[in-house]
Amino acid sequence: MTIIRREYNQAVRKKSFLVLTILGPILMAALIVTPAILATRSNNDVNIAVLDESNLFQKLNSGNDKEIHFKYLSAPLNELKEGLVEGLYNAVLYIPYNSTQIGGMVYTTSPLGSGVMSNILAAMKQNLTDEILTDEFGIDQDSLNLYIARQTDKIMLGQMFINEDMSETQQSSYVKDVQQIMGMVVGIIIYFFIFMYCSMVLRGVLEEKSNRVVEIIVSSVKPVQLMIGKIVGIALIGITQLLIWVVLLTGILTICKATMPEVFSVQERSAIEVPQQQAANYTNFTTQWGADDELSTPDNEVVRALQSIDYTRLVLLFIFFFITGYFLYASLYAAVGAAVDNDTDTQQFTLPLTIPLILMIVVSSYIISEPDGPLAFWCSIIPFTAPIAMLIRIPFGAAAVQDWEILLSCALMLIGCMISVKAAAKIYRTGILMYGKKITYKELWKWIRFKE
Amino acid sequence: MDILKIQHISKRFSDTVALDDVSMSVGEHKILGLLGPNGAGKTTLIRIINQITAPDEGEIFFRGEKLSRKHIALIGYLPEERGLYRKMKVGEQAVYLAQLKGVPKKEAERRLKYWFEKFEISSWWNRHVEELSKGMQQKLQFIVTVIHEPPFFIFDEPFSGFDPINANLLKQEILHLKEKGATIIFSTHNMSSVEELCDDIVLINRSQKILEGNIHEIKNRFRKHLFEVEYNTEENKDLSDIQTDLFQVMQTEPVFNHWKSCLQLQPQASANHLLEALLPHVQIISFREMLPDMNEIFISQVNRMGKGGDDA
Numbered sequence: 196m197t198i199i200r201r202e203y204n205q206a207v208r209k210k211s212f213l214v215l216t217i218l219g220p221i222l223m224a225a226l227i228v229t230p231a232i233l234a235t236r237s238n239n240d241v242n243i244a245v246l247d248e249s250n251l252f253q254k255l256n257s258g259n260d261k262e263i264h265f266k267y268l269s270a271p272l273n274e275l276k277e278g279l280v281e282g283l284y285n286a287v288l289y290i291p292y293n294s295t296q297i298g299g300m301v302y303t304t305s306p307l308g309s310g311v312m313s314n315i316l317a318a319m320k321q322n323l324t325d326e327i328l329t330d331e332f333g334i335d336q337d338s339l340n341l342y343i344a345r346q347t348d349k350i351m352l353g354q355m356f357i358n359e360d361m362s363e364t365q366q367s368s369y370v371k372d373v374q375q376i377m378g379m380v381v382g383i384i385i386y387f388f389i390f391m392y393c394s395m396v397l398r399g400v401l402e403e404k405s406n407r408v409v410e411i412i413v414s415s416v417k418p419v420q421l422m423i424g425k426i427v428g429i430a431l432i433g434i435t436q437l438l439i440w441v442v443l444l445t446g447i448l449t450i451c452k453a454t455m456p457e458v459f460s461v462q463e464r465s466a467i468e469v470p471q472q473q474a475a476n477y478t479n480f481t482t483q484w485g486a487d488d489e490l491s492t493p494d495n496e497v498v499r500a501l502q503s504i505d506y507t508r509l510v511l512l513f514i515f516f517f518i519t520g521y522f523l524y525a526s527l528y529a530a531v532g533a534a535v536d537n538d539t540d541t542q543q544f545t546l547p548l549t550i551p552l553i554l555m556i557v558v559s560s561y562i563i564s565e566p567d568g569p570l571a572f573w574c575s576i577i578p579f580t581a582p583i584a585m586l587i588r589i590p591f592g593a594a595a596v597q598d599w600e601i602l603l604s605c606a607l608m609l610i611g612c613m614i615s616v617k618a619a620a621k622i623y624r625t626g627i628l629m630y631g632k633k634i635t636y637k638e639l640w641k642w643i644r645f646k647e
Numbered sequence: 648m649d650i651l652k653i654q655h656i657s658k659r660f661s662d663t664v665a666l667d668d669v670s671m672s673v674g675e676h677k678i679l680g681l682l683g684p685n686g687a688g689k690t691t692l693i694r695i696i697n698q699i700t701a702p703d704e705g706e707i708f709f710r711g712e713k714l715s716r717k718h719i720a721l722i723g724y725l726p727e728e729r730g731l732y733r734k735m736k737v738g739e740q741a742v743y744l745a746q747l748k749g750v751p752k753k754e755a756e757r758r759l760k761y762w763f764e765k766f767e768i769s770s771w772w773n774r775h776v777e778e779l780s781k782g783m784q785q786k787l788q789f790i791v792t793v794i795h796e797p798p799f800f801i802f803d804e805p806f807s808g809f810d811p812i813n814a815n816l817l818k819q820e821i822l823h824l825k826e827k828g829a830t831i832i833f834s835t836h837n838m839s840s841v842e843e844l845c846d847d848i849v850l851i852n853r854s855q856k857i858l859e860g861n862i863h864e865i866k867n868r869f870r871k872h873l874f875e876v877e878y879n880t881e882e883n884k885d886l887s888d889i890q891t892d893l894f895q896v897m898q899t900e901p902v903f904n905h906w907k908s909c910l911q912l913q914p915q916a917s918a919n920h921l922l923e924a925l926l927p928h929v930q931i932i933s934f935r936e937m938l939p940d941m942n943e944i945f946i947s948q949v950n951r952m953g954k955g956g957d958d959a
Contacts, residue, residue, distance in 0.1 A: 201743050402732070402733075403732075406730035406731065406732070406733055407726070407728040407729055407730030408729075408730040408731050408732055409730075410699070410726040410728055410729070410730075411724070411726060411729065411730075411731075411744065411788075411791070412744075412747060413699050414697040414698075414699055414719070414722070414724040414726070415719060415744070415747040415748050416747055417716075418699075628694070628699065628700070638661075641661070
């Protein structure tokens with residue numbers, strides 16, 4: 196207990212811990228918010244000077260996009276271009292007179308925000324449609340809309356996905372996207388956490404060994420107690436840090452949401468990488484045609500996809516795999532720290548421990564594309580790779596991971612954990628007081644088999 | 648009564664024998680010097696007593712009971728290879744190490760205050776260990792060794808890194824601990840401190856015990872019947888002029904206004920015989936037997952073995 200408390204207090208009071216704990220969520224929040232802000236900023240009030248020589252587009256209307264303003268000017272193009280350079284407006288839309296081809300050119304000094312180009316195109320199409328409707332058919336847009344809406348509202352459209360076993364689900368492609376992103380994020384987080392805290396254990400053990408304080412301590416407590424105390428203490432730090440992150444991140448995001456709501460409405464849409472063109476069409480479609488079908492808006496799809504993930508299960512399994520995975524690796528790292536004397540040797544022995552973790556990052560993309568494939572299965576069964584592999588798969592739900600697989604993985608994880616802690620304890624006990632001797636793998640194996 | 652009894656301890660590492668059938672006992676309220684050249688097996692023996700490593704064979708009894716984890720709190724151990732957490736604050740670290748020994752936090756703080764004042768390092772309480780000089784770290788290390796007030800101590804090279812003043816302070820503290828009833832095993836290469844402090848010694852060489860006993864008894868056992876006499880003679884007569892079988896003059900040299908001679912006495916004769924023989928001839932200024940110092944005994948015993956001699 197005393198050892199746990201010391202490890203905990205020491206690390207918590209370190210400046211690096213504070214910095215990381217506070218900066219982590221801020222960085223993460225920044226990562227989420229900045230693109231959103233950038234996206235909105237570029238969308239902010241794009242003034243477009245229009246020079247229409249074709250006389251086809253006299254009623255350009257930006258529709259629901261309130262940030263785009265069309266301004267008709269009748270100066271020569273060169274003058275307009277000068278105005279553009281002076282910053283009077285953000286872009287010049289030049290539509291020349293051409294009997295065979297309808298089209299325009301947009302001049303800008305700096306890139307327009309994503310979606311502006313497609314919005315201009317949409318506005319042009321709309322303008323032309325209106326022209327055609329009134330000029331050739333004599334109907335105005337509003338009454339047509341009303342008529343169409345009345346008829347089309349009767350149409351109902353549902354979506355069903357058929358799995359390989361012929362079962363049906365209401366998943367859509369958004370759900371899969373969200374699951375993939377979730378899986379990747381969770382996998383990377385657990386990788387990061389295991390790696391970070393394990394190297395903390397390694398450094399701690401090396402420090403104790405190299406400054407010889409260890410002999411004083413093992414004359415008071417068993418070496419195994421020291422090792423376990425250190426590992427548990429650092430695990431608690433990890434959990435604390437995780438909690439602080441979660442609290443801070445939600446806090447920051449809530450504040451951001453409250454102060455800049457418009458940023459977040461955009462952010463949620465772009466988070467799922469829906470092509471802007473498609474998104475613009477969607478919005479145009481829904482507003483112009485009055486169709487307000489809940490099913491078809493991407494935002495709602497995302498929300499639904501997010502809701503389809505079983506969070507309690509995800510969180511519980513995250514905690515389980517973080518703790519067991521951490522114990523598995525931390526004990527081995529502690530053993531390495533105890534066995535070696537200097538940094539060069541440390542690298543030689545930590546490399547085999549790092550390989551499965553790094554391999555998992557490489558393999559993770561395959562697991563994401565095929566969460567129920569054999570690679571995913573075997574990776575989530577082997578204790579060394581299970582924490583990452585399993586967590587990548589969990590967000591895909593029951594379709595990808597059977598319950599028995601999770602149970603098997605958990606059981607093997609626990610067994611692997613115990614074996615590694617035991618083996619590590621043996622190496623640790625022998626190695627921690629051994630100085631100036633170069634250790635070989637053969638020797639380590641002998642230590643493991645050495646019975647007291 | 649013996650506080651610690653070590654019986655037939657053997658310990659082998661993969662390719663070397665560290666201890667070979669070593670037995671010894673430590674009397675209560677005594678200071679025992681554990682001597683031996685580097686690599687003799689002292690540290691291994693000490694670690695076995697501290698239960699850091701386990702012996703392959705043999706048993707240890709602490710106050711008649713078989714040594715077990717519960718005795719850890721009764722032993723204060725100052726290792727030779729010592730260190731502290733460099734990044735930790737002095738006071739915190741001392742409290743932590745005391746807590747590991749089972750001293751409650753409040754009590755640890757109280758006792759540490761006392762020791763810190765005694766060693767004049769109170770102002771260092773909130774400093775980091777890495778700021779301390781080597782001597783100060785050694786003081787701190789000594790304090791954490793004695794903080795749980797055990798009845799039994801093991802000091803492995805306690806004087807290394809101390810200047811003469813602090814070494815003396817430490818010596819006084821060790822004697823003070825003994826006065827208060829503690830038993831101490833004291834491992835060192837510093838033979839003069841052995842003679843000053845120790846009651847008994849055990850000499851280990853090449854993983855075997857080669858000498859054991861009370862320090863005075865051992866000195867007597869290895870006496871060479873050498874006497875040093877300082878004297879004045881009339882008309883510059885020399886001691887070698889005295890015709891006798893009782894002694895031989897080994898060496899004579901002038902000292903200021905008199906002479907100093909080293910005499911080898913026949914083993915059967917006593918000091919009184921020698922004095923009787925000398926008195927008629929010279930005026931004695933001082934007279935003492937030259938008992939071998941521990942240094943000589945140590946070197947001669949270790950070398951004897953080194954030359955393939957018999958096991959003592």
